[in-house]
Amino acid sequence: MPLASTPELSTVPLLLDRKTVEQHSLRRNEPEWLRASRLAALGRFTPEAWPSGQEEEWRRFPLKDLPPGPIASTLDHLPGIQFKLDADAIAAGVIFKGLTRAALDNPQLVRPHITNGDGISSHAAFRAAADALWSAGSTFVHVPAGVEVRQPLVLDKAWPASDEAMLSRTILVAERDSSVVLVEDLSSEGEAPRLAIPHVEVHVGAGARVWYVGIRRWAPGVLDLGFQRFRSARDSELRSLNVFAGQGRSKVGIESDIEGDGATVKLFGLVAAGDSQRIDVNSFQSLDGRASQSDLLYLSALYERAKAIFYGKIRVEPTSHGTGSYQECRNMLLSDKAGADPIPVLEILTNDVVRCGHGATAGALSDEELFYAMSRGFDRDAAQQLLVHGFFRRVINELKDEHVRQRVLNAVRPRIGNIAEMGVLE
């Protein structure tokens, strides 16, 4: 019986039913176990899985006027997507391919990671929707133990114009002592209201080093309800950067769990928003084990009537020892009507902490800095561009690969301007 007809689900704005999910899988000729995983996800799509709006992280992002378009996409491949691996990586057994392809070719690797569905509970419905109906752009990356992938893996995910939802999964598994950089550049065309749920899971094995860069440049009309989960084993290093450019609205949940001793997590974010964009990020960083570190740095440049909301929680588990964490959120308001709401929360459940703190600011550009720059011959716009470029530089500098840097700068340039071809003289 289709779930859509049950009275409970008619109270939530999106409808999924068994038939849709089954047909979606059958049409794509998926193996039985994969279909079962989609149906299991459907089972998690319950009214209780929806945010009530009373959760602290959902209070500032009303879920109304959800895009009316179809939630199941008939698009199986994104035209521009390529899974480029260099010869060394291929020889070392690195897997970088579409999730459906990987499920057929490497089921033993994909299966353990396809079913769990856990994470921040107020995002459960959206994870479930993505896991039930993921489609074009879904990707699987597996880096075997000890393998260092030298070239960044780059995914250009550009959805053509349509009103269909853009549901996708990205699963990255970096085994013990491996290293990899994954860049996802998400964009869409057209003006139609449509939903996007990019669901990203990153497993950082013991001693592994992972950089995940997610760039969003959605078209206007897109409502992005993405979710990201990072799990870090002992002595691993995870760095991630989310870039919110483009013109869509985003409500993204990020969860990072440190599950072993000596792991390092650094979560970075850049928001370059304008018009009446609303970029709402809620993060949950948990620290366990001995001497682990988890830091977050989000920088926003907000133009016109844009609003950035950041609700971030750090939880230091009672079983942890000597961990360090810092959460920092800075917002530059470039118009009187732009706004920011940074809300940091620390939950420290042990006395055995080396450092744990937060800093949050929101303010206009300094008149003195503007005057100084203008006195050097920059007009007001150019002076502002220069100061915003400088502001973002703290995060941009973290990117060591020049192509990745340029890709990030390209994404934010339409909003922050192109005065400074940074990097040329350094």
Added chain:
Amino acid sequence: MSKLEIRDLVVSVEGKQILNGIDLVVESGSVHAIMGPNGSGKSTLSLAIMGHPKYKVARGQVVLDGIDLLKLPVDARARAGVFLAFQYPSAIPGVSVANFLRTAINARRVSQNGDGDGQPKKNDMPIPQFRKLLAEKTKLLQVDDSFISRSVNDGFSGGEKKRLEILQMHMFQPGFAILDETDSGLDIDALKTVAEGIEALRSPTVGILLITHYERILRYVHPDFVHVLVDGKIVRTGGRELAAELEQKGYDFVREALYQGRS
């Protein structure tokens, strides 16, 4: 020959009148020192000429070769050839000195009218030419190479900030340079380097207005004229010897003479 004329300039800050009618003419090729006690309006004069939004001009004119500077926005004043070396330069985190200098030079080279189509036209300095100019100037001013890759004034010591002001002054090659207490907070070695940097700018095509509290810097920079600013007015003008007299007798001596003269 270029001329900067300040006529009957009256300026207030946050409702309080600080400058009470300044008259001063600086011609290119000359160095004018303005000396005065704390609170006499020295910085107000420099910031009002440059166009700081907090400094309101109630009356008067600042004219550069027939152009009324006070009608121009700050950046246009800079492009017209006025340079201000700040007493308290702002930091611009994330922007390297090299990139700042290059983008500023390029911003100054944009011709606002373009080809007459109303669109500004870019005329960037080629990078090799920029590098050469920068190498020349850093050598002249004994600026360390690591300096230019650091963020503008971010974490700079007082001396480093002043050196960067002088480096910018040399890179931009202005027609008129105003130095606002560039000597303050410098140790003797830094003072000498900065003073040499100012002297090195001296040329028949550049006018310099050197604002200072102390006579000390005038041992290294030799002004053609010395003006004494007290309570927002220039009360005396003379040659270099006036600076020495001030150093010896203090500002009270001028102030007393002034008010005795009035009573």
